[in-house]
Amino acid sequence: MFTWLQRWRLIPGLLLSQWGGFLGLVWIYGRLNHRRLREVLHVRRPNLWTVAGATMLGLSGWVILGALADRVMPPPAHLIEEMRKLIRPTDGDRPLIVSLFALALTPAICEEALFRGPILRGFQGRFSAPAACLLTGVLFGVLHGDIWRFVPTSLLGALLSWVALSSGSIVPSMLIHFINNGALVALGYYGLDRAAEKLTATAQLAILASALGMFGAGIASVRRGRRAQAENQTSQTS
Numbered sequence: 001m002f003t004w005l006q007r008w009r010l011i012p013g014l015l016l017s018q019w020g021g022f023l024g025l026v027w028i029y030g031r032l033n034h035r036r037l038r039e040v041l042h043v044r045r046p047n048l049w050t051v052a053g054a055t056m057l058g059l060s061g062w063v064i065l066g067a068l069a070d071r072v073m074p075p076p077a078h079l080i081e082e083m084r085k086l087i088r089p090t091d092g093d094r095p096l097i098v099s100l101f102a103l104a105l106t107p108a109i110c111e112e113a114l115f116r117g118p119i120l121r122g123f124q125g126r127f128s129a130p131a132a133c134l135l136t137g138v139l140f141g142v143l144h145g146d147i148w149r150f151v152p153t154s155l156l157g158a159l160l161s162w163v164a165l166s167s168g169s170i171v172p173s174m175l176i177h178f179i180n181n182g183a184l185v186a187l188g189y190y191g192l193d194r195a196a197e198k199l200t201a202t203a204q205l206a207i208l209a210s211a212l213g214m215f216g217a218g219i220a221s222v223r224r225g226r227r228a229q230a231e232n233q234t235s236q237t238s
Contacts (some may be wrong), residue, residue, distance in 0.1 A: 002017035002021050003145075005017050010086070011094075011098070011102050014102055014103075014106070015102060015106060018106045018107060018109075018110035018111070019106065019110055021110075022110040022111055022113060022114040023109065023110040023113050023114070025114060026040060026041070026113045026114055026117050026118060029118050040117055040118060041113055041116075041117045041170045042117070042121070042164070042168065042169055042170050043169065043170060043171060044167075044168060044169035044171065045169070045171070046167050046169050046171050046172050046225065047225050047228055047229060047232075048225075049221050049222070049224045049225030049228055050163075050166075050167045050169075050172050050221070050222055050225030050226075050229075051172065051175070051225075052218075052221045052225075053163075053172070053217075053218045053219065053220070053221030053222035053223075053224070053225060054163060054167075054172035054173070054175040054176045054179075054218070054222065055175065055179065055218075056214045056215070056217055056218030056221065057159065057163070057176050057215060057218035057219070057222070058175060058176040058177075058178070058179025058180050058183075059179055059183065059211075059214060060210075060211040060212070060214035060215040060218065061156060061159065061176065061180055061215060062180045062183050062184055063207060063208060063211035064208070064211050064212060064215055065152035065155060065156055066152070067204075067208050068151070068152055068155070069148070069149065069151065069152045072151055073147075073148055073151065074148075075148035075149070076148070079146075079148060083188065084188050084193070086103070087099055087103065087184075087185050087188035087189050088188065088189045096185075096186070096189050099185050099189060100182055100185055100186075103181055103185050104178050104181035104182040104185050105178055105182075107177060107181060108174045108175075108177035108178035108181065109174060111140075111143070111177065112160065112164075112170055112173050112174045112177055113170070115136055115139065115140050115143075115157065115160070115161070116136070116160060116161060116164040116170050116173045116174075117170065119136055119139060120132060120133070120136045120161050120164060120165070123135050123136055124165065129162075129165055132161065132165070133158045133161035133162045133165065134158055136157055136158070136161045137154045137155065137156070137157035137158030137159075137160075137161060138154050138157070138158075139157070140153060140154060140156070140157025140158075140160075141153040141154030141157060156180065159176070160173040160176055160177060161173070163176060163222055166222055166223065166225075166226045167222065167225060167226065167229070168229065172222070
């Protein structure tokens with residue numbers, strides 16, 4: 001049904017699918033279990049360490065996953081062109097803010113609500129934390145219905161799940177999701193992705209190395225935030 005809606009009209013169909021479908025399912029789940037949406041989603045205020053880590057992961061993750069996708073299973077040229085037209089139609093009458101809202105902010109809220117909400121928490125109650133993150137990531141990859149993006153999308157989903165469990169809040173995973181999608185939307189909208197394809201191998205390697213460094217710092221910052229949160233809870237109980 002969601003696919004049909006998006007084929008009918010892309011942006012309206014996408015918004016209906018996300019806000020009415022994904023977020024709507026979570027709302028129904030909460031109502032059936034007599035829980036508020038905030039409780040179902042684990043909406044809690046993250047500390048600064050976690051916010052900083054999420055920001056770095058969002059800024060670096062798409063670079064690493066893009067490089068991985070190009071090495072493991074590079075998408076065909078026609079698919080890349082379709083993605084570019086999705087971000088900015090050939091008539092050019094869609095403002096950047098609309099593309100950011102539909103393709104970055106909306107998935108960051110609605111997809112995270114479903115996957116890092118009931119799905120992840122449901123798996124967490126039945127499996128170990130790593131298994132819950134992996135299973136949620138695989139389902140996240142399947143959702144996007146694209147074999148060429150399955151591996152990087154699944155890895156992104158597993159990362160988002162780990163951050164949500166580590167921080168005890170869905171907010172950092174939403175932030176990573178928004179920055180990741182927003183960076184890709186902005187690059188595609190202004191055609192900077194084409195310019196990146198023309199960079200020398202040395203320049204590409206330098207960008208990837210910088211992204212890996214930032215990614216490692218982001219992981220460390222999220223872990224530091226988890227320790228700070230645990231220490232704070234211990235001091236409050238004592």
